[in-house]
Amino acid sequence: MASKGGSNGKSKPADGKSKPADGKPKTGKKEVKKETGLGLTYKKDENFGEWYSEVVVNSEMIEYYDISGCYILRPWSISIWEILHDFFDPEIKKMNIKNAYFPLFVSDAVLQKEKDHIEGFAPEVAWVTKSGKTDLEVPIAVRPTSETVMYPYYSKWIRGHRDLPLKLNQWCNVVRWEFSNPTPFIRSREFLWQEGHTAFATKEEADQEVLEILELYRRVYEEYLAVPVIKGKKSELEKFAGGLYTTSVEAFIPNTGRGIQGATSHCLGQNFAKMFQINFENENREKAMVWQNSWAYSTRTIGVMVMVHGDDKGLVLPPRVASVQAIVIPVPYKDADTQGIFSACSSTVSLLNAAGLRVEADLRDNYSPGWKYSHWEMKGVSLRIEIGPKDLANKQVRVVRRDNGSKQDIPVDNLIEEIKKILDNVHESMFEKAKKKRDECIQKINTWDEFIAALNEKKMILAPWCDEEEVEKDVKARTKGDMGAAKTLCTPFDQPELPEGTLCFASGKTAKKWTYWGRSY
Structure with missing residues (x-):
């Protein structure tokens, strides 16, 4: 069955081949690393699965946890999730969708109420069976999705046509106990998502919202993550179980030749309304059932971004989601005015941050400039700004792009305007490159x-x-x-x-x- 914001069917590791159950990279014979010690041991085109596992760890996006299939999301990845949240949340609020929070736990009685819907999740449902050392009289499930958690209360809150539409969203975690090939971001046992659940008086209203939300998901991928997607409708076999129809945005990973469901927007029809008795009195004082939608995207978005843009040096972050869009690195030579160079770096950071950009300086004196270059390339920062003695003398900086390695010298007087222009160009170039590669497939x-x-x-x-x-x-x-x-x-x-x-x-x-x-x- 189709899971909102995810995929369906059996899970596949990053390269589609067999992999250890904990999702960790294998050990074994490795290629020679760079002199800096920061290079990847696997190449994207030669061993995609191991390359992916290595990139998400070495770039400090995740850390492996001692429970298989669960991962620590480090600040470098959570910052991306926050930026996507800061785009999406105001957009749904413009649609008068309000945020709520429902409990993590759901009773077995409620979970089983809609058997067709829950059947596809059944093998993945995690259960709480003990409190301390005492067995619970009735086991409690951890939510794999929230239809059965929320809809009994929709039935309580909706009485008449004036109670409609009811449009709620929650930002939360869900648990699906995958047993084969967990992969960071792509398929993990616990993940973050938003899930919207809405109820309308008419099918026309529901149909309209399905497409409005799907367009927001396209924008998440194309306007923020620079990943091209195809908007379409799922087949009856692949739609969300219990729903009327499912729409999705579909991405493609050329290295593995696999499609990946990026996000889904479902029209649930009246199936859940019937099951949970979500009825209302319409304007003619007749009893009617609501029409419902549900829709979600998850931290899978981050994994898709890594797979599409990453290279043999590590991450390549689209600038609109990078927590650090540019890193300023001093490049002092022997007998150079080191203090002057460091001051120029700090003032460059202040100037660009004041202009609304996200910029930091790496002023650590225990690492060489070359080491820093490799470190920030691994982390995928969009631009590297170098300041050395010549730059200081000429009142300029050198800017190096992460996506294509091109370099240019920019006068300090034009810095804000030029950096903004370059960052926009980086996004467009990354999107066009990814689209060209996808279209060729x-x-x-x-x-x-x-x-x-x-x-x-x-x-x-x-x-x-x-x-x-x-x-x-x-x-x-x-x-x-x-x-x-x-x-x-x-x-x-x-x-x-x-x-x-x-x-x-x-x-x-x-x-x-x-x-x-x-x-x-």
């Missing part, structure tokens, strides 16, 4: 043989489909293997023309739509 096909060839080449496949569930199940069965089965990723809203008489690639029946297929996380 998309293959449009018409036949089964073309489909299998494209799948073996790790492509994201756009294929004509008859839109029949049994055909999708058959494709899954026929492509099952060590790398996982192929499935539908989404039917894009932006549909190419479907010529009359086009046949489904898998069944030979009349095709009804173009749909993206592939392996996924």
Whole structure:
């Protein structure tokens, strides 16, 4: 079943191959590190899974914890989550969605009330069975999602049409006890997310909100994380269990040839209203059921960003989510005016921070400039600003971009304007590079043989489909293997023309739509 803000089906490690159950990188023969001792031991194109595990640790985004599948999110990653929060939260408040908080625990009786919905989560539900050494009379579940926690109270709070719409969101953690291949950010046993749950008097209102929220999710990925995504609708087989339909933003990881569900916005229809008796008296004093939505994105966003942009030097952070957009490094030579250089570094930081940029200086005297370069490259900081004797004399700074390594000297008088311009260009360049690489992996096909060839080449496949569930199940069965089965990723809203008489690639029946297929996380 589709999980909001996540994926569905069996989990896959970062590279889609088998991996230790704790998600930690393997030990073994390694490549020679850089002289600084900061280099990665694995290359992105050669061993993606180990590269990813190494990057998220060495860049100080996470630390492994002593419970498998749980990770410490360090300030370097939490700052990204906070920036995304600071974009998304005001946007949903403009839509008059209010924040609330519901308990972490849910009773078994309530959890089982909507069996179709909870069935897909059942193997992942964590249970509290003891208080101290005493067995609880009735075990209590830790929320894997909050429909069953929240909706009994929606039934209590909604009585008449004046109580609608009811639009709540919560920022919280959830627990899904993954048993295979936990991967930091991508699939962990505990993760952070926001989850919105809304109720309306009409389906039209619900439909409208589904797409408004989905557009916000596109903006999270494209305008902040510089990751291109495709907006579309999930198949009946892949939609959120218990819902009416599911929309999603889908990203793609070229190195592994896998799609990844970035965030989802569901129309739940009236299924939960029926189960939890969420009724209201309409304007005609008739009893009616509400129409509901739920939607979420999670810390998975951070993992997708790392996978798409990272390179063999470490992270490459899009500047709009980087807690440090530029790092200022003094480069003193023998007999240089060291104090003058350090003062220039500090004044540069003050100048840029006062202009609303996020800038720090690395003035540590126990590390060489070369070591600092490697350290901040590993952490993915967008710009490095170097100040040496020549820069001091010429009243300039040298700016080095993390994304492409280009360098330019900028007069101090123009610094604010130029740095802002460069940061905007870095974001656009990162997005265009990622989009070009993704687009090169998309293959449009018409036949089964073309489909299998494209799948073996790790492509994201756009294929004509008859839109029949049994055909999708058959494709899954026929492509099952060590790398996982192929499935539908989404039917894009932006549909190419479907010529009359086009046949489904898998069944030979009349095709009804173009749909993206592939392996996924």
